[in-house]
Amino acid sequence: MIEEKFIQELLERVDIVDVVSRHIQLEAGEVNFTAPCPFHTETTSSFAVSRERQFYHCFGCEAHGSAIGFLMQYSNLSFTEAVEELARSVGMAVEHDGTDSA
Known part of the structure; x- marks a missing residue:
């Protein structure tokens, strides 16, 4: 299992805008970045x-979440796979707490 402390440190190091923009084209708005949703068919930027x-x-x-959740949903990854992909992108080695998550 991956320690919660590691997950929090990882999420502090990644920028969700960079993560999402590797997969879909975002437009900069006044406060947020927007795009048509990649999780359902639409033409508006919801x-x-x-x-x-x-x-x-x-x-x-109503899809929502962190960078980990985005990768899980967009790339159909497990939680561990998404954490490992994000960790690689910022040069971190995934730390496990020694217990089995199964």
Whole structure:
């Protein structure tokens, strides 16, 4: 299992705008970045990404979460896979607490 302390440190190091913009094109707004939601079919920009809050939210389908949640949903990754991918992107080695998560 991955320690909560490691997850918090990882989320402090990554920028959700950078993570999301590797997968979809974001437009800068006054406060948030926006785009059509990648999780449902639409033509409006109901998907918002907040750099300040490090959070995404779709006002259409209600998808929301952190950079980890985005990778899990967008790339169909497990929690551990998403954490490992984010950690690699910022040069961190994933730390496990020694217990089995199964």
